[in-house]
């Protein structure tokens with residue numbers, strides 16, 4: 001199919017490119033959304049893991065503060081533990097959790113899992129390892145200022161690795177905390193001895209003094225999301241492309257089939273027309289050759305007779321024979337002239353115009369006034385004839401031929417009459433030329449419109465007149481016929497003018 005080569009050009013091509021561009025753009029949008037969705041899924045998953053870690057830390061904090069501390073104080077009050085004894089290893093929940101997390105990471109590495117970075121960050125740290133950097137300090141301020149914010153998360157890149165960073169405020173400082181985080185002198189003496197600076201002291205209740213933050217590596221998840229997105233997108237694109245090309249091909253094939261079908265229909269119609277024309281031509285050729293034969297036979301006969309006359313010296317008969325030969329030649333001449341005219345109808349057609357039939361009929365009658373008067377024919381014309389759209393010149397020929405016919409076949413009428421009128425058959429206007437002449441037997445009603453068919457061979461005329469009328473009316477898309485009740489009953493030649 002050469003249509004494919006046409007595609008980059010013209011209207012079809014532009015349409016195709018527009019569609020392809022639209023498809024590409026929507027594919028990109030789909031891919032971005034898909035990537036976002038898959039990444040969001042992985043991030044949500046990472047977030048949950050982080051949450052789990054932090055919650056288990058929180059549990060440990062609670063255990064130390066709520067279970068271990070009271071137990072410790074009880075033992076100390078009973079004197080089982082020295083009054084000034086303090087050790088962060090068995091006393092500070094943040095210390096224990098930090099160490100615990102370090103051990104947890106070691107276990108992770110052993111299990112082939114990536115480390116999870118964890119930090120308890122404070123702007124006023126007791127232990128310098130807990131010192132908040134600038135961004136952590138600002139997060140602590142943020143959580144204190146806006147209590148509605150419960151968490152902070154973002155994706156950060158460190159050394160080319162992507163991490164999910166997640167931070168939550170640590171337990172709000174309460175009175176119990178102030179035992180060790182209030183004034184230095186109020187803290188256990190062992191603690192004071194261990195932490196010589198002011199870090200971690202002078203805190204107030206009702207404030208977050210730290211955040212817990214976690215960094216979880218998510219590079220692998222992100223690349224998995226990317227690969228997933230790519231493969232799904234490519235698959236989808238391939239499917240869409242297939243679908244797109246399929247619909248496109250289908251519509252192309254459909255359009256092509258429709259044009260082909262139309263072409264076939266047109267060709268069939270032309271063939272049928274041609275067949276009708278051929279049959280017509282065949283009939284025509286037959287009639288023409290038949291009718292031309294009779295003057296030829298006449299000529300041949302009388303030339304033979306002339307030869308004899310010459311041999312016999314019968315000069316008296318010769319002029320009569322010569323006249324017969326010349327008459328036959330004249331007849332052939334008339335025949336050929338009329339034939340020529342007939343052949344031009346259908347080809348030469350003047351452009352149709354609006355023709356007032358009153359005017360046209362009166363013009364024709366005026367032209368024929370000589371023969372009408374000579375034969376004392378009484379002509380009447382219906383008033384208010386309509387206007388028709390037709391080839392005026394040809395319509396004149398039609399009316400003229402029909403009136404001439406009526407004159408020619410008036411018969412031995414005492415009071416010959418011709419009437420031109422119009423009537424409505426259903427919704428069709430039917431014009432007619434009516435006479436009270438010789439009439440036509442029903443069996444000849446069709447024949448008379450054929451070529452060279454004369455009802456009365458003794459009359460003048462070539463017999464082409466009615467054939468001419470028929471051709472002209474048919475070229476106009478109309479019909480012509482004769483109505484006559486029989487011989488001596490007169491005849492009515494009717495015709496319609498079609499819309500053509």
Ligand code: HEC
Nearest residue numbers: 088092094095122125126127130171173176177180200210
């Ligand atoms: C018995 C004493 C004691 C109590 C009670 C106590 N802490 Fe601490 N806290 C410490 C010690 C000691 C450290 C330093 C541990 C280390 O070396 O990491 C610390 C560290 C911290 C840290 C880490 C930041 C820093 O300053 O190094 C935070 C946060 C913290 N405590 C919050 C609290 C909160 C909140 C409470 C009350 C719910 C509380 N602590 C109760 C002794 C205590």
